[in-house]
Amino acid sequence: MPKPKKAPATNGKSAQASTASATAPPASSASPSWPPFKPSLPITDLTFDTLVDDKVVVLRNFFPKSLCRDYVSFLSTLPLITTPGKPKRGMAVRVNDRFQIDDQKFADRLWYETGLKEAVLGGGLEHLWGGEVIGLNPNVRIYRYTKGQFFDAHYDDSNKITLTLPPSDDIPSPNRQQVPAKTTWTLLLYLTSASEGCTGGETVFYPHDRQVAKEAIAVAPETGMLLLHKHGNDCMLHEGREVTAGEKWIIRTDLCVARGGR
Numbered sequence: 001m002p003k004p005k006k007a008p009a010t011n012g013k014s015a016q017a018s019t020a021s022a023t024a025p026p027a028s029s030a031s032p033s034w035p036p037f038k039p040s041l042p043i044t045d046l047t048f049d050t051l052v053d054d055k056v057v058v059l060r061n062f063f064p065k066s067l068c069r070d071y072v073s074f075l076s077t078l079p080l081i082t083t084p085g086k087p088k089r090g091m092a093v094r095v096n097d098r099f100q101i102d103d104q105k106f107a108d109r110l111w112y113e114t115g116l117k118e119a120v121l122g123g124g125l126e127h128l129w130g131g132e133v134i135g136l137n138p139n140v141r142i143y144r145y146t147k148g149q150f151f152d153a154h155y156d157d158s159n160k161i162t163l164t165l166p167p168s169d170d171i172p173s174p175n176r177q178q179v180p181a182k183t184t185w186t187l188l189l190y191l192t193s194a195s196e197g198c199t200g201g202e203t204v205f206y207p208h209d210r211q212v213a214k215e216a217i218a219v220a221p222e223t224g225m226l227l228l229h230k231h232g233n234d235c236m237l238h239e240g241r242e243v244t245a246g247e248k249w250i251i252r253t254d255l256c257v258a259r260g261g262r
């Protein structure tokens with residue numbers, strides 16, 4: 001099979017990976033029956049490791065391997081759509097299979113039922129997030145990369161959205177509060193790695209905005225690892241390197257902070 005051609009970023013600038021890119025398939029509407037978080041989470045103390053100061057941090061073993069396996073089996077049943085390799089002008093070339101859905105309930109489960117909220121709000125990195133983190137982007141994306149697939153170098157945009165917060169003590173059920181928010185950090189949850197036969201597929205960051213090998217900071221997928229990287233104006237140029245064997249599976253969403261006062 002011929003290797004997909006990697007096109008350079010256009011316009012002399014590097015490409016964006018907008019969530020509303022014309023290269024992205026439309027979001028699905030019916031909420032999937034996401035598997036339960038079993039065993040209950042977190043399975044370990046969630047402590048951030050910093051890979052790039054103020055820009056890239058990870059939580060290892062965020063999902064146990066068994067749960068990653070359950071998710072990969074389940075996600076394989078979803079109607080993934082292969083993104084075309086020919087992007088709209090200014091968009092990064094990405095070749096992967098993708099499923100996208102607006103699912104506030106699942107985003108809330110990832111935020112409230114995994115220990116993530118406590119790690120983000122109480123882990124000592126609160127100054128990094130760009131405001132008061134109130135949850136995760138309901139725009140949940142699933143990526144599968146098989147042999148030869150990749151996501152070329154790009155920057156992730158910050159997006160303005162409205163978060164629907166679950167009922168709280170202040171706002172009793174069934175009322176849910178609509179809060180203006182914006183995304184500030186990309187969240188990638190790796191469900192496979194070399195231990196499942198996936199080789200290549202590193203997420204690579206270029207701190208000096210040049211796609212040169214000697215400056216590359218390559219993060220190899222680790223099963224169950226959650227990675228956060230700063231996006232918007234301070235986003236580092238980054239790519240998802242070509243997968244050379246096996247399958248790389250990722251769940252992608254974003255950290256969201258409140259816009260304006262609350």
Ligand SMILES: O=C(O)CCC(=O)C(=O)O
Pocket residue numbers: 017143151156186188201202203204238239240241250252
């Ligand atoms: O697949 C990867 O490693 C990177 C994904 C990415 O950059 C994105 O979702 O914007």
Ligand SMILES: [Fe+2]
Pocket residue numbers: 017154155156186238
């Ligand atoms: Fe990205």
